[in-house]
Amino acid sequence: MKKEINYINENFKIMLKSLIEYKSNFYSALAEQFFYYIALGILLFVLYDNFGDIVGWSLKEFIFYMVLFDFLLIFTNIFFWGKDLVFDIPSGDLSQYINKPINPLIAYIFSRLSAETILQVVISSLFILGLILHYQISFVTIILTFLVLLLISFVFFLFRIAITSFAFKAIGFTKYLYKFENTFFFIMQQYPTPFFMKTKLARVLMFYPFFFIGSLLIPMVSNTPIWNISYQLTILFILAIIFLFIGIANWKQGLKKYEAFG
Amino acid sequence: MKNNKELEQSETLAVGAFSRSTMKTKQFNSRYLDFFKVNLFIMFQTMKEYKANLYSVFLIQIVFISISYFTSFIIASNFGQVIGWNFLDFLVYQVLIRIIYQFSGIFLWGKSISHSIINAQFNNHLVMPLNIKLKYYFNNLSSSGYIYILFSLCELLILLIFFYQREINYLILLTTLLFLIVYHFLIHQSLETMGFHYKKLDHQLLRLYYPLTNILSSYPINYFQFFSFRNLLIFIPHSILVFFIFPSSITISLFTFYVILIVVSFLLVLILIINWKIGLKKYEAYG
Numbered sequence: 015m016k017k018e019i020n021y022i023n024e025n026f027k028i029m030l031k032s033l034i035e036y037k038s039n040f041y042s043a044l045a046e047q048f049f050y051y052i053a054l055g056i057l058l059f060v061l062y063d064n065f066g067d068i069v070g071w072s073l074k075e076f077i078f079y080m081v082l083f084d085f086l087l088i089f090t091n092i093f094f095w096g097k098d099l100v101f102d103i104p105s106g107d108l109s110q111y112i113n114k115p116i117n118p119l120i121a122y123i124f125s126r127l128s129a130e131t132i133l134q135v136v137i138s139s140l141f142i143l144g145l146i147l148h149y150q151i152s153f154v155t156i157i158l159t160f161l162v163l164l165l166i167s168f169v170f171f172l173f174r175i176a177i178t179s180f181a182f183k184a185i186g187f188t189k190y191l192y193k194f195e196n197t198f199f200f201i202m203q204q205y206p207t208p209f210f211m212k213t214k215l216a217r218v219l220m221f222y223p224f225f226f227i228g229s230l231l232i233p234m235v236s237n238t239p240i241w242n243i244s245y246q247l248t249i250l251f252i253l254a255i256i257f258l259f260i261g262i263a264n265w266k267q268g269l270k271k272y273e274a275f276g
Numbered sequence: 277m278k279n280n281k282e283l284e285q286s287e288t289l290a291v292g293a294f295s296r297s298t299m300k301t302k303q304f305n306s307r308y309l310d311f312f313k314v315n316l317f318i319m320f321q322t323m324k325e326y327k328a329n330l331y332s333v334f335l336i337q338i339v340f341i342s343i344s345y346f347t348s349f350i351i352a353s354n355f356g357q358v359i360g361w362n363f364l365d366f367l368v369y370q371v372l373i374r375i376i377y378q379f380s381g382i383f384l385w386g387k388s389i390s391h392s393i394i395n396a397q398f399n400n401h402l403v404m405p406l407n408i409k410l411k412y413y414f415n416n417l418s419s420s421g422y423i424y425i426l427f428s429l430c431e432l433l434i435l436l437i438f439f440y441q442r443e444i445n446y447l448i449l450l451t452t453l454l455f456l457i458v459y460h461f462l463i464h465q466s467l468e469t470m471g472f473h474y475k476k477l478d479h480q481l482l483r484l485y486y487p488l489t490n491i492l493s494s495y496p497i498n499y500f501q502f503f504s505f506r507n508l509l510i511f512i513p514h515s516i517l518v519f520f521i522f523p524s525s526i527t528i529s530l531f532t533f534y535v536i537l538i539v540v541s542f543l544l545v546l547i548l549i550i551n552w553k554i555g556l557k558k559y560e561a562y563g
């Protein structure tokens with residue numbers, strides 16, 4: 015375990031060094047985030063202006079939804095940006111991670127950490143901090159929200175490991191899964207959770223961790239009643255176990271029959 | 277006598293030169309035509325060759341259409357009355373948007389100037405005798421885009437013939453669609469060719485353009501009635517489509533709208549030409 019921790023530590027150092035080294039990437043990440051926030055701002059406007067009354071959310075809730083949504087994505091992107099088993103298996107690039115004594119799954123996930131994304135995470139965190147100060151959110155709420163956000167991030171992290179691990183079984187099938195994932199991501203971003211709460215589909219969408227931002231985190235931030243909190247937390251824990259199991263099983267079986275084509 | 281002969285000779289020379297030049301033009305045109313034909317042929321062959329890919333495109337499109345119908349239903353049944361649109365308005369709008377993307381996608385998908393400069397793949401296009409720009413666009417045509425568009429066209433026809441009840445002028449619809457395909461292509465390319473000037477600048481600009489188009493796909497411009505910068509959004513293809521085809525209101529006069537549209541299109545063409553010219557002059561492959 016100590017070796018694994020050292021490996022992760024080294025990779026974090028490399029990431030930070032490359033952030034300082036490649037200045038143009040640094041500015042590029044800044045500009046990208048800036049432009050993306052403009053687009054999010056426009057989405058925020060149209061959602062609040064047209065549907066605020068109907069879904070019962072205030073501007074504060076819409077802002078937090080957008081920012082936390084973005085944070086969840088970019089946080090997990092640190093580990094997944096710029097690498098994809100769909101390409102790394104056929105090209106043979108995966109071979110470089112199958113070395114003793116580090117576990118290949120850990121070696122793969124924690125290598126080549128995205129420096130551009132960590133910068134976006136910092137910007138996003140500062141933004142969240144600004145919002146917390148502006149809306150004067152209590153310390154207890156901050157701690158609780160942070161813990162739940164951590165849990166949702168962890169579930170989403172495992173979800174991505176599980177999805178990419180299907181590349182060991184069938185590359186074409188994995189591409190379908192990506193397409194599904196992208197579509198659900200798009201739906202959840204454009205139509206926040208309350209849009210679906212009155213439909214039967216709400217329970218189906220619960221398999222996707224972004225759902226819980228609107229149903230769990232936002233009511234916590236705004237101190238409004240949370241719909242069935244224990245049920246939601248249980249679902250999150252079950253999802254974590256399922257995704258972890260799928261990810262590990264696929265990696266184990268996949269590595270057994272892995273052949274690099276190169 | 278001698279003068280006549282000289283005259284005849286010069287006439288023959290002139291006719292010869294003319295026919296040579298027309299022949300050259302014909303050869304020139306036929307070369308482009310041949311190149312385009314070959315690339316179309318490759319696209320169809322790829323489609324035949326990779327059958328799994330072909331079926332997967334079909335399957336993805338079926339799933340995507342179902343999800344799009346579902347989201348359109350949610351928004352139309354809950355919030356359609358806000359802008360006076362019904363479920364079918366949303367469906368037709370979504371299909372038309374898809375057609376615009378997919379048609380230009382045949383020429384655009386799977387290509388990135390920034391990427392091809394960095395990994396030196398752009399060198400493949402710098403070969404005589406054809407124009408580099410045309411070669412870049414006509415090369416590697418997307419077979420997926422072609423299948424998607426067939427799907428969407430069938431979907432549109434079914435919707436318009438059997439279900440859609442609002443009156444539509446088909447000539448205006450066709451003209452608007454053709455214009456918007458070119459218009460979207462111009463916007464995408466004038467942003468992407470910025471990658472010639474500064475590495476990855478195109479990524480940043482497209483990161484603003486595509487999220488905006490995504491928002492406008494879900495929420496048509498009519499939802500932006502009280503948005504201060506609404507006039508900036510009306511020159512995105514989605515909004516232009518709404519103005520010409522669907523019940524909507526324009527905050528500026530129709531004449532001003534047309535004039536600005538022409539000016540914007542002209543500017544986009546100009547930016548595209550300048551970017552390519554400067555870009556090719558100072559191009560260096562990184563590899």
